[in-house]
Amino acid sequence: MDRIAIEGGSPLFGDIPVSGAKNSAIKLMAASLLTSEPVRLSNMPRLADTRLLSRLLVRFGCVISESDEGGQSMTLHTPEITSAFAPYDLVRQMRASFNVLGPLLARTGHAKVSLPGGCTIGARPVDLHLKALEALGAHIDMHEGYVFAQAPRGLRGAEIAFPFVSVGATEHALMAAVLAQGTTVMTNCACEPEIVDLAECLNAMGAKIGGAGTTTIVVEGVTSLRGADWPVICDRIEAGTYAAAAAMAGGEVRLTGVRPELISIFLDKLTQAGCEIHRGVDTVTIIRKDGRLKPVDLETQVYPGFATDLQAQFMALMTLADGESIIKETIFENRFMHVPELGRLGADISVSGGEARVKGVAELRGAQVMATDLRASACLVIAGLAARGETIINRVYHLDRGFENLEGKLSACGANIKRLKGSEPILEDE
Numbered sequence: 001m002d003r004i005a006i007e008g009g010s011p012l013f014g015d016i017p018v019s020g021a022k023n024s025a026i027k028l029m030a031a032s033l034l035t036s037e038p039v040r041l042s043n044m045p046r047l048a049d050t051r052l053l054s055r056l057l058v059r060f061g062c063v064i065s066e067s068d069e070g071g072q073s074m075t076l077h078t079p080e081i082t083s084a085f086a087p088y089d090l091v092r093q094m095r096a097s098f099n100v101l102g103p104l105l106a107r108t109g110h111a112k113v114s115l116p117g118g119c120t121i122g123a124r125p126v127d128l129h130l131k132a133l134e135a136l137g138a139h140i141d142m143h144e145g146y147v148f149a150q151a152p153r154g155l156r157g158a159e160i161a162f163p164f165v166s167v168g169a170t171e172h173a174l175m176a177a178v179l180a181q182g183t184t185v186m187t188n189c190a191c192e193p194e195i196v197d198l199a200e201c202l203n204a205m206g207a208k209i210g211g212a213g214t215t216t217i218v219v220e221g222v223t224s225l226r227g228a229d230w231p232v233i234c235d236r237i238e239a240g241t242y243a244a245a246a247a248m249a250g251g252e253v254r255l256t257g258v259r260p261e262l263i264s265i266f267l268d269k270l271t272q273a274g275c276e277i278h279r280g281v282d283t284v285t286i287i288r289k290d291g292r293l294k295p296v297d298l299e300t301q302v303y304p305g306f307a308t309d310l311q312a313q314f315m316a317l318m319t320l321a322d323g324e325s326i327i328k329e330t331i332f333e334n335r336f337m338h339v340p341e342l343g344r345l346g347a348d349i350s351v352s353g354g355e356a357r358v359k360g361v362a363e364l365r366g367a368q369v370m371a372t373d374l375r376a377s378a379c380l381v382i383a384g385l386a387a388r389g390e391t392i393i394n395r396v397y398h399l400d401r402g403f404e405n406l407e408g409k410l411s412a413c414g415a416n417i418k419r420l421k422g423s424e425p426i427l428e429d430e
C-alpha cells in the first residue's frame with residue numbers, strides 16, 4: 001500500500017492549479033445516464049472516485065472516453081441502459097455511487113442498487129433519498145442490503161419537503177424529478193455550489209430547473225434530455241485545502257482556476273488566523289509571514305457556512321496557533337478521527353461530543369500516522385508540512401479518492417513530499 005512521506009519545514013512558494021470538483025464530477029457522471037446522447041464533461045479531475053464510478057456506469061451500458069486535449073475531459077454516452085443493477089462491491093466503495101438509483105429509475109422505470117453501507121465519518125443513512133423517490137411515485141423495497149425501486153409508468157412531479165438539509169438527497173431528487181411528469185417543488189434543499197453545477201448542466205441538457213442554489217427548487221418535468229458539453233465547477237474543498245497548507249507551511253501560494261467567492265468564509269477564517277489573502281477574479285493568493293497563527297473558533301454548517309469537508313484541515317492549522325480554539329462539527333457525528341492522529345504529531349486536542357478544543361502547541365514533530373478518511377488525510381498532510389522531521393502517512397488511498405496529483409502540486413511549490421510505493425521500508429521515527 002502506498003504511503004506519503006513529508007519532511008516538514010519548507011515554506012511553499014508558487015502556483016497551484018485547482019482541479020474540477022470531485023463532488024460535482026461524480027454527480028454529473030451519474031446525471032449522464034438520464035440521456036441517450038453523449039455528455040462531455042471538461043475540467044474533469046482524475047481521481048480514484050471518478051475511475052470507480054466509471055466502472056459502475058459501464059455496467060449500465062455507458063460508453064466512456066477520456067481525452068487530454070484542451071484540458072481533461074470525459075465523454076459519457078449511454079444510448080441504452082443495458083442493466084439497472086448496481087452491485088454491492090462497487091457501491092460500497094463510494095457512497096455517491098448510490099446516486100445512480102434516481103437516474104436509472106427515471107430512465108428505465110426500475111433499478112436494483114446496493115445500499116452504500118456505513119462510513120467512517122458517520123452512519124449516513126439514505127432515508128431522505130428513498131422518501132424523495134417515493135414521493136415521486138417510486139415503489140421501494142429493501143432486501144438483503146439492496147434497494148429495489150420500480151416506477152413502471154414513470155415518475156410524477158410531487159412536493160418534497162426535506163426534514164433537514166442533505167446535499168446527496170437534494171441532488172438525487174433533482175436527478176429523478178427532471179424526467180418526471182409534471183412539476184416538482186422541493187423545499188429545505190441544500191444550496192451547495194455543486195448542486196447549482198448539476199442543475200445548470202441538466203438545464204443545458206434540456207431540463208427545466210429553477211431555484212438551484214436556494215432552499216426551494218422547482219423542476220418542470222420534461223420527456224427527454226439531450227447531450228451537453230459541460231465544464232465541471234472548480235473544487236472549493238481542494239482550494240481550501242491548499243490555502244490551509246500555505247497558511248500552515250508559510251510562504252506565498254497563488255491558487256489558480258478557483259472561484260474565491262465559493263470559499264469566502266474559509267478565507268475569512270484564514271485572515272482571522274493572521275494570513276494575508278488576496279482575491280482575484282479566478283485566483284486567490286495566500287501569504288503567511290513569520291509569527292504564530294492566531295486561534296480561531298469555528299462551527300461547520302451547510303453552505304454557505306464553514307464546510308465540514310474543510311474542518312479537519314483547519315484543525316491542523318489550529319494545532320500551531322498561539323492559544324486555544326474551539327471547533328464544532330455539526331454535520332457528521334464522527335468526523336474527528338484525525339484527532340488521535342494529530343496527537344501522534346504532538347497536537348493537544350480534546351474532544352467532547354461534537355466539539356474539539358485545540359490548544360495550540362509551539363511545534364509538531366514528525367511521526368507515523370494513519371489516514372482514516374479523505375479530508376482527515378489532507379489534514380495530516382498539512383500538519384506534516386509544518387512538523388519537525390519526517391511524517392509518514394499510511395493508507396493514502398483515501399487521499400487518492402479526492403485529490404488529483406497532491407504530491408506533484410505541493411512539491412512544485414517547494415514542499416518536501418513524496419509517495420512511497422507499495423513495499424518501500426518505513427523509516428523509523430526520531
Ligand SMILES: CC(=O)N[C@H]1[C@@H](OP(=O)(O)OP(=O)(O)OC[C@H]2O[C@@H](n3ccc(=O)[nH]c3=O)[C@H](O)[C@@H]2O)O[C@H](CO)[C@@H](O)[C@@H]1O
Binds near residue numbers: 128
Ligand atoms: C459526494 C459528496 O458530495 N459528498 C458530500 C456530501 O455528502 P452527503 O450528500 O452524503 O451529505 P448529506 O448532506 O446528505 O449529509 C448531511 C447529514 O444528513 C444525514 N443524512 C443524509 C441523507 C439521508 O438520507 N439521511 C441522513 O440522515 C447524514 O448522515 C449527515 O449527517 O455532502 C457532505 C456535506 O456537505 C459533504 O461532507 C460530502 O463531501
Ligand SMILES: C=C(OP(=O)(O)O)C(=O)O
Binds near residue numbers: 095096121375
Ligand atoms: C465525505 C466525502 O465524500 P463522500 O461523501 O464521497 O464520502 C468528502 O468528499 O469529503
